[in-house]
Amino acid sequence: MAPPAAAGGPSASSSGAPEAPHHRDVAKRGRRxxxxxxxxxxxxxxxxxxAALALFLLFAAAAAVFLLSLLVSARAFRHHGSRYRVPPDASASSSPPPPLLPSVGLSTADLRLLPCFAYSSCDASSTSSSSPRLCAVCLETARAGERWRALPACGHAFHAxxxxxxxxxxxxxxxxxAAVAVSVR
Structure with a gap:
């Protein structure tokens, strides 16, 4: 008996007969x-x-959003102080700037018309309580010789x-x- 032929090689038989149909099917199945x-x-x-490309794009998008938020917050903090400033203008230097807020209080001329007095130690003894007088604005006690102002409408007194x-x-x-009214002399 002759040994079997190698797959894909010439047939072992010397007669040159074609391969068996079984061997061709096995070779086709192997290639498939x-x-x-x-x-x-x-x-x-x-x-x-x-999947790798999708992960890369996801991280790139997250990094872009993070950097954009940093940029926006940095701009907000950098321009925070100058947001309300008036830009310098050449014409503004020749004329005085307009007042920022309308005057709601008393003018300096009105303040000069309000009565003032020099605080003395005898003023403290004339008050109903034995404690020294206290300025309600600065919360400091009165000292002799300080200039105080008594408001005409209510009589409350403070450092001038x-x-x-x-x-x-x-x-x-x-x-x-109480409204402070200035009496005209």
Whole structure:
């Protein structure tokens, strides 16, 4: 008996007879199985590459959103101080700037018309309580020789400098909110 022929090689028989049909089917099945495995391998590789690309794009989008939020917040903080400033203008230097807020308090001329007095130690003894007088604006006690101002409508008294700063902003007593009216002499 003759040994079997190698797959794909010449037949072992010396007669030159064609291969058996069984051997041809096995060879075709082997080539089909190899093509299917290669096709499956290419499919898996394509799926892995698509997943890797999707992850890369996801991280790139997240990084872009993060950087954009940093940029917006940096711009907001950088321009925070200058947002309300008036830009310099050549024509503004020749004329005085307009007042930022309308005057709601008393003018300096009105403040000069309000009565002032020098605080003395005998003023403290004339008050109903034994405690020294306290300025309700700055919360400091009165000392002899300081200049105080008594408001005409309610009689409350304060350091003159403290109540003047208050009255420029608001024409009312800091304690009782009584309107401060200036008498014209």
């Amino acid at each position: 199985a190899g093509a299917g495995a290669r096709l499956l391998s290419l499919g898996v590789q394509a799926a892995v590459m698509a 400098a403290c109540v003047d700063r208050w009255l420029v902003r608001s024409p009312a007593c800091p304690v009782c909110r």
